[in-house]
Amino acid sequence: MKKTTLLRNLLARKNILAAPGCYNALTAKIAEKIGFEAVYLSGYGISVSLLGAPDVGLATMTEMHNVARYVASAVQIPVIADSDTGYGNAINVMRTVREYIRTGVAAIHIEDQVTPKRCGHLAGKALIPVAEAVGKFMAADAVRREEDPDFLIIARTDARGALGGGLEEAISRANAYIRAGADIAFVEAPISVDEVRKIAREVKAPLLYNLAGISPYIGLEELERIGIKMAIYPAVSWRSTSRAYWDHLTDIKQRNSEAVSDFEERMKGHPLEDFNDFIGFPEIRKNEEKYLAQEEVTKRYEQTIGYNPVKK
Numbered sequence: 659m660k661k662t663t664l665l666r667n668l669l670a671r672k673n674i675l676a677a678p679g680c681y682n683a684l685t686a687k688i689a690e691k692i693g694f695e696a697v698y699l700s701g702y703g704i705s706v707s708l709l710g711a712p713d714v715g716l717a718t719m720t721e722m723h724n725v726a727r728y729v730a731s732a733v734q735i736p737v738i739a740d741s742d743t744g745y746g747n748a749i750n751v752m753r754t755v756r757e758y759i760r761t762g763v764a765a766i767h768i769e770d771q772v773t774p775k776r777c778g779h780l781a782g783k784a785l786i787p788v789a790e791a792v793g794k795f796m797a798a799d800a801v802r803r804e805e806d807p808d809f810l811i812i813a814r815t816d817a818r819g820a821l822g823g824g825l826e827e828a829i830s831r832a833n834a835y836i837r838a839g840a841d842i843a844f845v846e847a848p849i850s851v852d853e854v855r856k857i858a859r860e861v862k863a864p865l866l867y868n869l870a871g872i873s874p875y876i877g878l879e880e881l882e883r884i885g886i887k888m889a890i891y892p893a894v895s896w897r898s899t900s901r902a903y904w905d906h907l908t909d910i911k912q913r914n915s916e917a918v919s920d921f922e923e924r925m926k927g928h929p930l931e932d933f934n935d936f937i938g939f940p941e942i943r944k945n946e947e948k949y950l951a952q953e954e955v956t957k958r959y960e961q962t963i964g965y966n967p968v969k970k
Contacts, residue, residue, distance in 0.1 A: 662808035665736035665764040668695055669810075669842075669864060674882040679892035681707045682725065683732035684937075685899065690733045691929070691936070699729055699763070700892035701740030702777055707896060715774025719745040723757050730762030738812070738890070741766040743773045747790065748797040755801040755811070765810035767844050767866070768794060770817065770831060778846035779871025783820040788831060791815075792838045799839025812866055813840035819847045819872075829860045836863040842888065847873055851880075858885035866890065939967035 659667075668675050677696040680686040681703025689697045702713040704725050709716055719741075726739045741758055744751035751768065758766045769775060770791040772784045785791075795813055802809045813835030817823035825848070832843040844866040845857045851874050858865060864887040869875055871893075881889055909917040925931045946955050959966055 660806070660808060661730070661734075661736040661762065661764040662806050662810065665696060665738070665810060666808055668736070669887055674878050674886055675888045676878055677738055677888060677890045679703055679890065679895040680729060681896050683728045685895045686729045686733045686737065687937075688930075690735050694735065696736045696738060696764075697729070697733065698890040698892055699726055699737055699739040700895065701742055702892060703896040704740075706900075713777040713780075715742065715776065717742075719754060719757070723761055726758060726763050727761040736764035737762070738765045738767070738810075738888075739763040740892075741768055743771055743775050743786075744768045744794055744798070746773065748793040751794045752797045752801045755798045755809075756805055759802070759805045759809050765812055765842075767812035767814045767842075768798060769814040769846070770794075770835075771820070775816075777871075778814070778816045778819070778868070779873070781819070783816050783823075785815075785817055785820045785823060788834060791831065792834055795835045795838035795840045810842060811840045812842040812844050813838075814844035814846055814866075816846045818845060818849075818853075825853055825856065829857060832857075832861045832863070836861070842866050844868070847871065850874060851876060854881075854886075855884055864888070868892065934965050934967060939965070943967045 675696055676694065677698040678689045678694055679700040680689055680697050681700055686697045701717065701722065704722060705711055705713045705717045708721060708725065722741065726737065730737045739758060741754055744754045755766070769778070770785050772786055776782060795811065798811050802811055813832060815828050815831040815835065817828035817831050818825055828845045832845050836843055842865065843861045843863040845861065846868060848854050848857060849872055854867065854874070854876065865885065866888045867881055867886045869889055869891050878889060906921060930936055
């Protein structure tokens with residue numbers, strides 16, 4: 659089954675779909691291994707991990723596409739990807755959608771901020787006119803129908819907290835974008851549970867909710883009761899890995915090799931203890947023995963030292 663079709667099937671269920679954030683292939687593989695059914699490729703995560711810079715529209719379409727391609731190739735679960743503003747007007751959006759489909763991701767969201775954009779939970783946001791944004795979603799829908807009708811277009815509006823916006827404007831824009839051809843509405847950065855409930859009542863489409871930043875942290879069961887179909891956790895990947903790396907390096911700075919030894923001890927029994935197995939070395943050995951000269955492969959593994967993957 660295509661990942662686009664799989665994602666549509668997951669969203670057709672009664673239960674809410676939870677998609678944790680990732681910013682590269684490794685974090686996506688971990689999410690898949692833990693058992694999540696989809697993963698969200700965070701634009702903020704790509705910006706901070708790839709560029710070491712804040713999410714203010716600095717990452718280019720090419721950079722975002724490249725990461726999306728690596729992530730989609732690394733996992734079997736659907737990937738929902740951030741595509742910022744679509745990187746231009748409706749004509750640019752047509753290329754954006756086509757290129758994202760060809761990366762292998764199952765869905766993207768496009769937002770209605772001006773270019774360059776910024777993280778939806780930051781102040782300083784401004785919007786493009788409604789008519790321009792509607793044209794973008796019409797163009798996105800047209801390309802999607804040509805390339806893969808199951809590919810999902812998510813319409814994100816940042817109108818709730820943008821200059822000249824507000825909750826009513828956000829709801830109005832979300833409905834306009836759905837009428838233009840988008841599949842799912844994403845009203846970014848509501849600031850209370852009551853606002854989320856109002857959005858669910860008045861937006862006539864399946865809804866995505868972003869558990870991040872200034873928005874309330876609502877449990878999945880409650881989000882499901884409210885009527886949300888998909889919840890994303892974009893910040894969990896880069897914040898948790900950054901903190902773990904910071905803490906570990908601080909420990910090494912203070913205690914040197916003793917800290918490394920203690921870390922290895924703590925890894926015993928952890929699902930990532932044998933990281934070489936997790937990342938796929940046994941599969942490499944299996945394919946080596948299948949496609950390379952058998953005698954040479956056997957000699958290399960039997961007459962050298964180091965980690966020796968067992969075929970699985």
